[in-house]
Amino acid sequence: MLKQIIGQKPQSVAPPAPAVPSYNPPAPAAPAYNPPTPAYSSPPAKSSFSMSTNKNILSSDVEIKGSLKFSNDLIIDGRIEGEVTSDGSLTVGENALVIGEIRTKSVIVFGKVQGNITVTDRCELKSSATQEGDIVAGTMAIEEGASFSGRSSVGKSAVANAQAKKAAAQAS
Numbered sequence: 001m002l003k004q005i006i007g008q009k010p011q012s013v014a015p016p017a018p019a020v021p022s023y024n025p026p027a028p029a030a031p032a033y034n035p036p037t038p039a040y041s042s043p044p045a046k047s048s049f050s051m052s053t054n055k056n057i058l059s060s061d062v063e064i065k066g067s068l069k070f071s072n073d074l075i076i077d078g079r080i081e082g083e084v085t086s087d088g089s090l091t092v093g094e095n096a097l098v099i100g101e102i103r104t105k106s107v108i109v110f111g112k113v114q115g116n117i118t119v120t121d122r123c124e125l126k127s128s129a130t131q132e133g134d135i136v137a138g139t140m141a142i143e144e145g146a147s148f149s150g151r152s153s154v155g156k157s158a159v160a161n162a163q164a165k166k167a168a169a170q171a172s
Contacts, residue, residue: 136162
């Protein structure tokens with residue numbers, strides 16, 4: 001009204017803006033419970049299952065007498081009497097006893113081996129290992145505390161010589 005008296009046009013008062021509902025996003029859902037995967041889980045039941053990404057395990061209650069062949073990785077924690085052959089990697093667990101020859105790509109020994117070991121890549125004797133027999137390996141590591149009774153030949157030429165001797169023995 002004062003503006004009318006002074007000679008100014010009154011401004012229209014805008015009606016209040018309609019209330020806009022505010023958006024409150026829903027609370028995030030609680031994360032789904034994923035139980036821990038046990039060390040010895042069974043393979044999934046899918047047709048696309050590939051063993052190349054998993055390690056095979058022979059537990060401490062397994063005993064095998066005879067030759068053992070495998071393709072990828074194997075962990076032995078039981079008792080094997082016989083030859084163990086593979087193009088893969090072998091781990092001899094702390095409870096394991098292998099009586100016989102081992103011929104693999106690589107081996108890690110935590111337990112006891114009574115027999116020769118021939119590997120194309122690497123042989124590792126851990127501090128709890130007992131090895132009674134000769135070793136031929138591309139490279140070798142023996143931890144303090146490991147027991148080794150035998151001869152060792154290390155290097156690519158040693159592996160090549162061992163393979164040549166094996167081929168000659170098979171030919172005759």
